Amino acid sequence: MEPSRNIRRQPAWHVFASEFGEATLNEKGSGEYDPSFVITRLGAKVNRCLVAGLLERVEARETSSGQTMYQGQIRDPSGLMYFSVGDYDPESARESILELSRALEEGETMHVLMVAKARWYQTDEGAIYTSLRPEEVVRIDPSRYSAWLARTAHATLGRLDAYERAQSVVSEGPAAMKQAGIPEHLVPGLSLALPHYDGASVEQYRLHVLQALDIAEGRMDAVRTEPAKLPIHGNDGEEGDAASPDGSSGDANDVMKQLIATLDQGQGVDYETLIRNMGARGFDAGLADTTLDALFDEGSILEPNFGWYRLVE
Numbered sequence: 685m686e687p688s689r690n691i692r693r694q695p696a697w698h699v700f701a702s703e704f705g706e707a708t709l710n711e712k713g714s715g716e717y718d719p720s721f722v723i724t725r726l727g728a729k730v731n732r733c734l735v736a737g738l739l740e741r742v743e744a745r746e747t748s749s750g751q752t753m754y755q756g757q758i759r760d761p762s763g764l765m766y767f768s769v770g771d772y773d774p775e776s777a778r779e780s781i782l783e784l785s786r787a788l789e790e791g792e793t794m795h796v797l798m799v800a801k802a803r804w805y806q807t808d809e810g811a812i813y814t815s816l817r818p819e820e821v822v823r824i825d826p827s828r829y830s831a832w833l834a835r836t837a838h839a840t841l842g843r844l845d846a847y848e849r850a851q852s853v854v855s856e857g858p859a860a861m862k863q864a865g866i867p868e869h870l871v872p873g874l875s876l877a878l879p880h881y882d883g884a885s886v887e888q889y890r891l892h893v894l895q896a897l898d899i900a901e902g903r904m905d906a907v908r909t910e911p912a913k914l915p916i917h918g919n920d921g922e923e924g925d926a927a928s929p930d931g932s933s934g935d936a937n938d939v940m941k942q943l944i945a946t947l948d949q950g951q952g953v954d955y956e957t958l959i960r961n962m963g964a965r966g967f968d969a970g971l972a973d974t975t976l977d978a979l980f981d982e983g984s985i986l987e988p989n990f991g992w993y994r995l996v997e
Contacts, residue, residue, distance in 0.1 A: 694731035698836040702762035708812045709880045710804035722802040725881045726843035727874035730802045736832040739796045742785035754781050762892035767816040780821040795829045797822050833900040837893045846870045854878045936975045944995050952992035
């Protein structure tokens with residue numbers, strides 16, 4: 685039997701740049717035709733992925749063998765994805781990258797959708813990097829980008845939930861993980877990821893999901909727009925009226941309560957995390973602090989421990 689008959693096309697994972705880019709674990713089968721995987725902190729076992737974002741750069745570079753390699757990057761709400769296309773990659777992918785590169789040189793701004801193979805490599809110094817080898821690349825409109833953002837946010841939230849529930853049962857093996865409600869497709873990756881990544885914080889992934897949903901729902905103008913910095917009004921040293929980016933102090937209250945509800949894992953949410961998350965949504969630290977005080981005074985939130993906040997149930 686020819687080896688190619690045993691090769692099964694791997695599914696493409698919806699994944700944000702931060703989760704993929706921070707992966708430091710890979711798995712490669714012993715057989716010549718076995719697929720290789722990049723395993724993320726949240727247990728995604730990625731051989732292929734579906735990514736999207738703002739195309740920021742494409743550069744042509746000559747390799748030591750005289751071939752031309754096109755390297756570039758795309759940006760989603762969580763960070764950068766790096767890719768490369770060479771002579772041995774699919775011709776359709778090379779042609780698409782060349783066409784997009786010409787449009788980029790002419791000053792066009794565009795979002796792209798990319799199906800790509802995941803790559804993992806380690807330098808002689810021990811540094812680990814991930815990148816993509818595109819299989820298909822297309823230019824997309826805002827509505828399709830919003831759809832990708834929403835679907836990737838949903839997939840990331842699912843992995844976050846499974847990650848948290850798996851921590852208490854991973855030592856008992858795959859069967860216990862399945863009984864705990866961990867989706868079957870996440871069990872192999874989480875079984876490897878949890879011991880390797882040593883339970884490091886994944887709170888930032890929730891922030892990236894919120895940012896992605898803001899963009900998908902039209903509450904942020906662009907992926908690379910910096911959060912708005914709100915001025916401090918008045919010349920007498922006192923802060924002016926609290927206002928959100930659209931001028932409504934009520935919006936700050938709603939956003940703060942939404943953040944606490946989303947980020948609270950049972951013990952509340954710490955002050956620094958809330959201030960940082962509010963800043964990412966365009967609210968300055970002074971307004972965020974004032975909002976916490978206002979919500980506490982009206983009885984909407986509690987402070988069970990100093991500097992930690994929970995919603996009143």
